[in-house]
Each structure stands twice: as C-alpha cells, then as structure tokens.
Amino acid sequence: xxxxxxxxxxxxxxxxxxxxxxxxxxxxxxxxxxxxxxxxxxxxxxxxxxxxxxxxxxxxxxxxxxxxxxxxxxxxxxxxxxxxxxxxxxxxxxxxxxxxxxxxxxxxxxxxxxxxxxxxxxxxxxxxxxxxxxxxxxxxxxxxx
Amino acid sequence: xxxxxxxxxxxxxxxxxxxxxxxxxxxxxxxxxxxxxxxxxxxxxxxxxxxxxxxxxxxxxxx
Numbered sequence: 001x002x003x004x005x006x007x008x009x010x011x012x013x014x015x016x017x018x019x020x021x022x023x024x025x026x027x028x029x030x031x032x033x034x035x036x037x038x039x040x041x042x043x044x045x046x047x048x049x050x051x052x053x054x055x056x057x058x059x060x061x062x063x064x065x066x067x068x069x070x071x072x073x074x075x076x077x078x079x080x081x082x083x084x085x086x087x088x089x090x091x092x093x094x095x096x097x098x099x100x101x102x103x104x105x106x107x108x109x110x111x112x113x114x115x116x117x118x119x120x121x122x123x124x125x126x127x128x129x130x131x132x133x134x135x136x137x138x139x140x141x142x143x144x145x
Numbered sequence: 146x147x148x149x150x151x152x153x154x155x156x157x158x159x160x161x162x163x164x165x166x167x168x169x170x171x172x173x174x175x176x177x178x179x180x181x182x183x184x185x186x187x188x189x190x191x192x193x194x195x196x197x198x199x200x201x202x203x204x205x206x207x208x
Contacts, residue, residue, distance in 0.1 A: 076168065076192075079174065079186050079188065079192075080170045080171045080173075080174045081171065081177040082174070143173075143177050143180075143182050144173060144177070
C-alpha cells in the first residue's frame with residue numbers, strides 16, 4: 001500500500017467516456033440482478049439496486065480508465081507515519097471484529113437465537129469501518145499531542 | 146530510537162514542513178520522528194542523513 005498524489009493533469013476525453021460507459025454497464029447489471037431477485041417489485045428493486053451500485057460502479061470506471069492519468073504514485077508514501085497508523089488501526093479493528101463475532105456467535109448459540117444474516121453482515125461491515133476510523137483518529141491524536 | 150532531528154532542523158532554520166517537503170513525506174511523519182514516536186524506515190533514515198550531510202548514527206542512536 002502506498003500513498004498517491006493527485007495531479008492537475010486530465011485524462012483524454014474518451015477515457016472519461018469509457019469510465020462512464022463501464023460504470024453504466026455495471027450499474028445496469030446490478031440493477032437487473034436485484035430486480036430479477038424481486039420479480040414482484042422489479043422496477044422498485046432495480047431502482048434501489050441501481051442507486052446502491054452507481055457510485056461504486058462509476059468509481060471503478062474512473063479507477064480503471066482515468067486514475068492512471070490523473071494520479072501519480074508517491075515514491076515516499078511507504079515511509080510516512082500515516083501508513084503505520086493505518087496498519088495499526090486496521091489490525092486493531094480486525095481483532096475487535098473477530099472478538100465481536102465470536103461473542104455474538106456464542107450468545108446466539110447459547111441463547112438458541114435465530115436472526116437474519118443480512119443485518120448481521122451489514123453490522124459487521126459498519127463496525128469494522130467505524131472501528132478502523134475511530135482507531136485511526138485515536139492513534140493520530142495520541143501521536144501528535 | 147533517540148534522535149537529534151529537531152536540533153539539526155532548528156540549526157538550519159527549517160520548519161517541519163520544509164523538512165517534510167525535502168524528504169517527500171508528510172509533516173506528521175517529521176513530527177512523529179522528532180518526538181521519537183515513529184522510527185523511520187532504513188531508506189528514510191538514509192535520506193534524512195543525506196539531507197543533513199551526515200551519517201545515520203550522527204542523528205539516530207539506539208536507546
């Protein structure tokens with residue numbers, strides 16, 4: 001992992017067009033998949049799927065076709081303290097999520113509880129993101145105070 | 146590791162931002178090294194020594 005820096009350069013115009021086309025194709029594909037999985041409410045499901053997919057799909061398009069023209073790799077990015085902070089935060093968050101998962105699994109097993117998997121998985125995603133972010137802020141604050 | 150980076154920087158009247166720019170790292174990296182909360186990698190230690198025209202052991206010493 002290394003840091004990148006943005007430049008004032010622009011990609012050729014057709015690369016932006018390709019990025020939008022790739023983003024649109026992926027968005028439509030996801031929308032169709034989500035819609036097909038809810039045939040009773042196809043258009044509503046497809047619309048929600050499209051809303052969820054459009055940002056990451058367009059981002060992927062920009063990453064594939066535009067970023068190499070507008071973003072340059074920082075040769076000293078590996079040397080910066082921020083990388084160490086990110087690694088510490090990521091490692092700590094991983095352990096937190098692991099412990100939370102084990103505890104939750106124990107509670108569900110002992111209590112013989114049954115819950116839907118989707119909210120649990122979404123909760124894990126949220127927990128890991130928030131945990132890593134908070135840990136990063138805390139590590140940074142401790143290092144610079 | 147202990148270091149005298151802050152003193153050497155002050156002798157040259159460089160700000161932390163100046164040194165960070167010279168080294169190609171963030172200002173937080175310079176702050177953390179000066180406060181001895183971050184040990185730089187070997188390539189960065191060499192770069193720091195080269196920037197100040199001295200050997201690594203003139204700046205960094207093992208505790």
